[in-house]
Amino acid sequence: MSPTLPLSFLRLWRGFIPALLLWASAIQTHAVPVFEPVQAFGLSPASPETKLIQASDGNFYGTTDGGGSSGYGTVFKITASGTLVTLISFTGANGSYPQAGLLQGSDGNFYGTTSQGGSGGEGTVFKITANGTLTTLVNFDGTDGLSPRAELVQGSDGNFYGTTYGTTYGYSSTKGTVFKMTASGTLTTLVNFTGDNGRSPRAGLVQGSDGDFYGTTERGGSRDDGTVFKVTTSGTLTTLVNFNDSFAGFPQAGLVLGSDGNFYGTTVGGGDRNYGTVFKMTPSGMLSILVYFDRTNGSAPKAGLVQGRDGNFYGTTKLGGSRGYGTVFKVTASGTLTTLVNFTEADYFPSAGLVQGSDGNFYGTNYGGSSGYGMVFKMTASGTLTTLVYFTNTSGSYPKAGLVQSSDGNFYGTTGSGGSSGGGTVFKMTASGTLTTLVNFNYSNSSIPQAGLVQGIDGNFYGTTNGTTYRGITDYGTVFKMTPSGTLTTLVNFNSSGGRYPKAALVQGSDGNFYGTTGAGGSSDFGTVFKMTANGTLTTLVNFNFTNGSYPKAGLVQGSDGNFYGTTVYGGSSDFGTVFKMTATGTLTTLVNFTGSNGIHPEAELVQGSDGNFYGTTSAGGTGDFGTMFRMTPSGTLTTLVNFTGTNGSYPVAGLLQGSDGNFYGTTSDGGISGGGTVFQITPTGTLTTLVNFTGDNGSYPGAGLIRALDGNLYGTTVSGGTTSDGQPGGGGQIYRLRFGPASTSSAYPTWAATQFSTPQLADALVSGPSADPDKDGLVNLLECAFNLNPLTSGNPILISNTGLSGLPLISSTGSGASLRLRLEYLRRKAATHPGLSYTPQFSSTLTGTWSTATGPETVQSIDSEWERVTVEEATSGGDNRFGQVMVSSTEN
Numbered sequence: 001m002s003p004t005l006p007l008s009f010l011r012l013w014r015g016f017i018p019a020l021l022l023w024a025s026a027i028q029t030h031a032v033p034v035f036e037p038v039q040a041f042g043l044s045p046a047s048p049e050t051k052l053i054q055a056s057d058g059n060f061y062g063t064t065d066g067g068g069s070s071g072y073g074t075v076f077k078i079t080a081s082g083t084l085v086t087l088i089s090f091t092g093a094n095g096s097y098p099q100a101g102l103l104q105g106s107d108g109n110f111y112g113t114t115s116q117g118g119s120g121g122e123g124t125v126f127k128i129t130a131n132g133t134l135t136t137l138v139n140f141d142g143t144d145g146l147s148p149r150a151e152l153v154q155g156s157d158g159n160f161y162g163t164t165y166g167t168t169y170g171y172s173s174t175k176g177t178v179f180k181m182t183a184s185g186t187l188t189t190l191v192n193f194t195g196d197n198g199r200s201p202r203a204g205l206v207q208g209s210d211g212d213f214y215g216t217t218e219r220g221g222s223r224d225d226g227t228v229f230k231v232t233t234s235g236t237l238t239t240l241v242n243f244n245d246s247f248a249g250f251p252q253a254g255l256v257l258g259s260d261g262n263f264y265g266t267t268v269g270g271g272d273r274n275y276g277t278v279f280k281m282t283p284s285g286m287l288s289i290l291v292y293f294d295r296t297n298g299s300a301p302k303a304g305l306v307q308g309r310d311g312n313f314y315g316t317t318k319l320g321g322s323r324g325y326g327t328v329f330k331v332t333a334s335g336t337l338t339t340l341v342n343f344t345e346a347d348y349f350p351s352a353g354l355v356q357g358s359d360g361n362f363y364g365t366n367y368g369g370s371s372g373y374g375m376v377f378k379m380t381a382s383g384t385l386t387t388l389v390y391f392t393n394t395s396g397s398y399p400k401a402g403l404v405q406s407s408d409g410n411f412y413g414t415t416g417s418g419g420s421s422g423g424g425t426v427f428k429m430t431a432s433g434t435l436t437t438l439v440n441f442n443y444s445n446s447s448i449p450q451a452g453l454v455q456g457i458d459g460n461f462y463g464t465t466n467g468t469t470y471r472g473i474t475d476y477g478t479v480f481k482m483t484p485s486g487t488l489t490t491l492v493n494f495n496s497s498g499g500r501y502p503k504a505a506l507v508q509g510s511d512g513n514f515y516g517t518t519g520a521g522g523s524s525d526f527g528t529v530f531k532m533t534a535n536g537t538l539t540t541l542v543n544f545n546f547t548n549g550s551y552p553k554a555g556l557v558q559g560s561d562g563n564f565y566g567t568t569v570y571g572g573s574s575d576f577g578t579v580f581k582m583t584a585t586g587t588l589t590t591l592v593n594f595t596g597s598n599g600i601h602p603e604a605e606l607v608q609g610s611d612g613n614f615y616g617t618t619s620a621g622g623t624g625d626f627g628t629m630f631r632m633t634p635s636g637t638l639t640t641l642v643n644f645t646g647t648n649g650s651y652p653v654a655g656l657l658q659g660s661d662g663n664f665y666g667t668t669s670d671g672g673i674s675g676g677g678t679v680f681q682i683t684p685t686g687t688l689t690t691l692v693n694f695t696g697d698n699g700s701y702p703g704a705g706l707i708r709a710l711d712g713n714l715y716g717t718t719v720s721g722g723t724t725s726d727g728q729p730g731g732g733g734q735i736y737r738l739r740f741g742p743a744s745t746s747s748a749y750p751t752w753a754a755t756q757f758s759t760p761q762l763a764d765a766l767v768s769g770p771s772a773d774p775d776k777d778g779l780v781n782l783l784e785c786a787f788n789l790n791p792l793t794s795g796n797p798i799l800i801s802n803t804g805l806s807g808l809p810l811i812s813s814t815g816s817g818a819s820l821r822l823r824l825e826y827l828r829r830k831a832a833t834h835p836g837l838s839y840t841p842q843f844s845s846t847l848t849g850t851w852s853t854a855t856g857p858e859t860v861q862s863i864d865s866e867w868e869r870v871t872v873e874e875a876t877s878g879g880d881n882r883f884g885q886v887m888v889s890s891t892e893n
Contacts, residue, residue, distance in 0.1 A: 033738040035692050039433045040722030041397045041732030048365035048374045050101040051353040063098040071720050072096035082388035087132035092117045095124040100151040113148035122146035137185030145177040150204035163201040175199035178231050190235035195220045197239050198227040203254035216251040225249035240285030245269050248277040253304035266301040275299035290335035295320045297339050298327040303353035316350035326350045340383030396425035397732030399717040401452035402704035414449040423447030438486030446478040451505040464502040476500035491536030496521045498540050499528035504555035517552040526550035541586030546571045549578040554605040567602035576600045591636030596621050598640055599628040604655040617652040626650035641686030646671045648690055649678035654705035667702040676700035696721040699734030714738040723832045752785045786888040787827050809886045821873045824884045828870050840887040841872045
């Protein structure tokens with residue numbers, strides 16, 4: 001396809017202002033191809049690991065280190081009755097993965113930290129108002145500390161104090177710091193830990209009655225088992241306790257100042273069996289162990305204590321108890337322990353401490369829960385537990401696999417997590433983007449499908465689950481059958497000896513049987529190739545032994561010669577992976593041993609091209625170690641066609657698709673201009689064209705290849721990112737389309753035309769086509785669509801400034817003399833929902849000369865999910881002739 005000639009440039013003279021003139025123009029072009037978001041998976045808050053706080057408004061506030069629109073974590077609010085509101089979804093640029101709770105400052109705002117992200121990439125300190133307005137106060141860059149994982153404390157002087165965890169490499173502050181920050185964000189480093197005086201402070205500080213701050217380090221000290229320290233406001237550090245894990249060690253939580261003036265805390269390790277402790281410490285550093293956990297009464301207390309109004313201390317253990325999923329306990333100041341709650345598989349792994357609400361009950365969070373995304377609970381002082389919120393993701397998230405289009409025209413696929421139980425889903429999507437969840441994996445029927453489906457000749461769908469050992473269930477993966485309506489039958493439960501952890505889709509051979517691979521297991525635990533009949537009888541054909549390859553991630557392809565071809569990620573002569581051929585009876589021949597220079601670690605299936613050769617990718621290696629695309633003859637002669645460079649994509653982990661044009665289409669899981677991966681086109685001779693750079697808004701990190709649908713377009717998925725159908729960020733992955741043919745019904749113009757014209761009119765391009773002008777008012781339909789006008793009613797109204805919801809662009813002037821500015825205001829359809837239209841404001845000094853794209857900053861006002869109002873200004877002078885126009889371009893055919 002080549003661009004068409006422009007449509008007649010429609011010049012509209014409206015509302016003449018001396019020396020100023022407005023024009024609007026339309027041009028229609030073909031783009032090869034057009035990217036269109038079809039469906040995005042949303043992400044709710046997930047994985048709360050931090051303590052809640054009850055704010056002055058009576059609500060509880062907290063953070064999650066996962067979920068949200070970008071998957072980078074959230075700040076949420078929950079009422080005492082359990083109504084959940086997400087206030088902030090972290091994006092990376094404003095921080096990511098908060099691992100600490102919040103502090104409500106004396107000004108009423110909330111203050112917190114993120115362990116990563118920000119402009120320096122090493123974490124942030126932020127302020128957030130109660131309605132969710134976020135201000136980043138500190139961007140850590142390594143030189144001033146990195147990876148803060150603890151909540152802040154506001155000192156009696158009004159400043160905020162906190163710690164950074166540090167890391168094991170890099171900067172001078174690698175072992176962690178103590179810092180002071182003013183309310184406006186001025187940071188002062190008070191302590192750089194050295195190891196001898198402690199390292200890796202994971203917890204926040206508490207201010208003692210003497211005005212000094214007290215805290216813990218997880219490691220360091222004389223035995224490298226952690227410390228308790230005191231630091232003055234000027235930065236003088238005193239080590240009070242050097243832990244020895246024979247009695248206590250590795251404190252991950254901070255201290256609480258008891259009403260008796262002593263400090264109380266927990267250690268994750270220590271004691272005869274290293275299950276952790278509760279301790280008391282005097283201000284001078286004298287330590288007493290109050291509780292040694294023994295697993296039956298809990299183990300691994302990661303969180304700190306809270307002193308209740310009854311004088312007792314309350315806390316949680318992440319593990320142990322009667323079910324092994326953690327506990328809530330009460331301990332007296334003298335060390336008498338009472339277990340109040342034994343968590344079960346339905347509500348497991350409390351990693352955070354408790355807060356006592358104004359109603360006298362205790363509130364807390366669990367990292368797990370029946371949904372797999374965490375929960376918020378309420379507990380009475382006597383131990384009666386009520387679940388307030390299960391964080392859920394009922395539509396699924398993180399689709400790692402590609403789609404398959406069924407004979408019914410719908411698309412079917414899997415998500416690697418989410419659903420009602422958090423174990424992933426199988427879904428159906430119509431061509432218009434309506435999503436239906438057909439199967440929720442719930443661990444008892446296996447979990448975590450990482451591969452796509454194949455529709456068998458019987459009309460049913462066949463697939464695999466990778467399985468997991470999570471939540472106390474040993475699951476090595478399955479092969480399942482699903483009817484188009486969603487009835488699931490498990491055909492094979494892998495048992496390690498016959499293979500385990502299948503990560504690839506099946507292929508149905510010409511003999512009617514299904515063939516696949518497992519990523520591990522078999523006689524040498526390096527993976528297998530298997531054959532399965534339609535009723536589930538499994539035969540292991542190949543046990544990989546490292547020499548002939550190991551750990552295959554990809555499925556097989558049956559060649560025109562009847563043999564099956566595949567790849568292994570590791571093994572072979574250099575342990576960089578192989579390409580192999582296998583007969584239907586299981587005779588294996590290694591065709592290629594990767595060496596590094598010709599690629600490393602092929603993770604994707606092969607495709608046989610129309611020329612009889614096989615084409616594939618390696619996930620790494622090549623000249624830049626960013627991966628390659630290769631061609632291989634059936635006898636095993638390998639030619640590297642492309643060495644990825646990073647800027648044109650990196651780490652391709654998915655297979656290729658040969659288009660009807662003879663070119664190959666594929667994805668890279670990383671790299672590109674924005675680092676979120678790419679979609680590319682490669683000719684059989686190796687010329688590469690980048691078609692899509694994923695940015696997050698349009699999806700990120702595509703882990704699967706493309707399919708060609710019945711409509712001639714290509715469809716694919718991304719693991720994360722994305723935008724929902726109403727223009728909101730999804731975060732949990734994107735289904736997208738690359739349109740080569742006529743515009744789809746989800747594009748702006750056809751959707752609009754369907755609401756404006758009758759069926760006979762839609763069939764007549766001279767009436768309903770984008771270049772038609774049925775009302776003879778000089779405006780073609782494309783412009784009527786672009787500016788929300790009626791194509792069947794003549795008249796060209798001008799947009800009403802600031803309030804208008806339809807109309808042609810408005811031109812006006814502001815200022816006077818040397819300060820005169822030309823102001824162009826127009827409506828614009830949002831790109832997230834209507835990617836086929838683009839608007840370009842332009843200015844010129846003549847009507848016949850060159851038009852220049854406006855360079856002034858745009859002011860954009862969102863109207864609703866579809867429309868926004870745009871204003872752009874340009875400096876001019878009173879003596880100049882200046883004209884303005886808006887060029888409207890369309891990628892519709």
